Amino acid sequence: MMAVVAGWALAQKGEVVKVVRIDPLTGLLGPVGVNQDKSYKYFAEKFSGAGNPAGVKFEFETIDNKLSPAESLNALKAAIDKGVRYIAQGNGSSVALALVDAVNKHNERNPGKEVLYLNDSAVDPDLTNSKCSYWHFRFDADTSMKIEAMSSYIKDSLPDVKKVFLLNQNYSHGHQVAKYAKEALKRKRPDIQIVGEDLHPLAQVRDFAPYIAKIKASGADMVITGNWGSDLALLVKAANEGGYTGKFFTYYTGVTGTPTALGKNGEGRVYQVAYGHYNMGGQAQKWLDEFKAKYNDDMYTLAIPRIFEMLGAAMAKAKSTDPVKVAQAMEGLKVNTFNGEIEMRKTDHQLQQPLYITVWQKADAKNPYSPENTGMTLVPVKEYPNYVSSTPTGCQMKRPG
Template identity: 65%
Template structure:
């Protein structure tokens, strides 16, 4: 599957020396490495189109005058393929990398960039992580060259359980997650946070299943039904969430509510439909009905591509880089990395801050509920007639979690 690279207004020759000045019209290549094949292709395809859309928006008007060019490569959700894709991107002149699906590929990028930057001074690379949320990436395995703009698993669970603790109807919780770092962390933090905030709640199931391999979740739904659970917590994404919800609706699991991380992801709204009305909640840094400039982008994206923009964290990648380019008057990743540390911006979800100690973006989070679209919340998700409506907003300090990162700076 091939996707066109974004057209650029001009190409200029840039000095190879570190510290080259950013000039109006200078082109910066960003390598985008995520799945465009396999069960998670729909997710990756949506994220690529969102990346290209925002690149076009920022190319029309930004602070630095720099032009963004996206070099898209299918990493097949594989760490090995990711390493190979990164080498290809480097050969094409990319010094910035974007990735978001899976902590395995994320760690592969971090390891490769650490080695590259140590061995090749003057040719450093920088990694902007827009969706890989394993807390270890900004804790024990943190890297100076890695910046995460999504909220990590622990932050989202902090906000989600802060909301859940006040829901009196939650008594029995079933955990079902993908069997890799993120899913394992969702399970861990759910149990820890519920124990602290709602010790009366029973955990009646805790399943881990293979990532992007299950095509029929009916056996898992049968276990949930048998457990007597009134609530499910899942960090599943992509086909693993849409197929899980579809199986729940097919089985008539009408008395169980789902608390999710990714109900806005490609395919999930269609799976939910009318059957999930008021039964699915999600936690995120944004939602479909944001208002303001972000709403213009969300609506413009749908009008142009007949698709829903769901990964608005990608906007943070471009806004942070653009501000760093303008501040340093340079596109050199060494100078840009230094400028990003501690950077504060007013964004679509309030004030954001790239925490210097671990390069984890601090930001406000929303709890949303799946319900019929309305005059107040009119966005029509995947043309279902339903939307995710905000029910609670938490300031950055509520969901902020401590870090154990011992940052090694060059």
């Protein structure tokens, strides 16, 4: 037995590393999880063997958590019981916060069986501040970073915006979007008036017409929302049907369902802040086109290839697949990826990366990729490099030993 364990700890060519993602595959937000499940499988194959410097083989599966923190904890236990050491998750910061706490406790109680948690989409800043953990690494940009870029763009490029309505999902992520948006706009555009603020239940609202009526009555010329999945798709559908002609500033316009809900509407009025977009060019574009040909679907979670790039590089550096050693190797690690050099900040395990502002426009020769075959696309209008999009952290990390 000792010989097997010792051999396992050396990252060898052909060694299998299993990654399990805990996320919804059913319910209103299921389509997002299904898309990302395909993306993980696609990139696990791409980055296996000769696709990573450690030569390991990645295997992947998703456990459906129905977007429930309680179900997620059951899924985590099931994965750990099967010997899985690498967990991924992204949809829902409430789930992320529950998983961080559970992974911390498990690792403290089970030395030698530690688990690493790879966060591809949960953006609550607390995850790399007051709740930061040695065992958690975030590959998306957090809300403080996204709002920093968003508010800079509003300040520099949208002087006509005077009245803003904040509409968000009623859980930790939605609360943080509203909080950081108010702080940043007060600092950068004190002339902007917040004319309304609303929180609605996560993945439960099927008709946003009453919210649109409220937004129109407020006189808002822009809505800022962190909504995702059906909660954004149904919101923009209601805005189209209700004749709201103001601007939207979003995180997730490009995500499953929303491009179709927008259709030809919203041209030049709907913005997105993100760490990637549909017209990146180069390697990312090749992946997007190949994914669409393979799955007849649009790949938008570009954090996923970064997870595999970082894991492969860290395992090669550590000469091991042991999560303790891999975590240590990933701290401060720099990797050249599809849009330049990115760095996993050692202080808080928050990936430092560029951010892009894009706007919904007709697809053309320069920006040809059309999500959900709408004839429309997200056109980049501003890029903020790593050092601009970075925000400070208050993380006081406890490291093993």
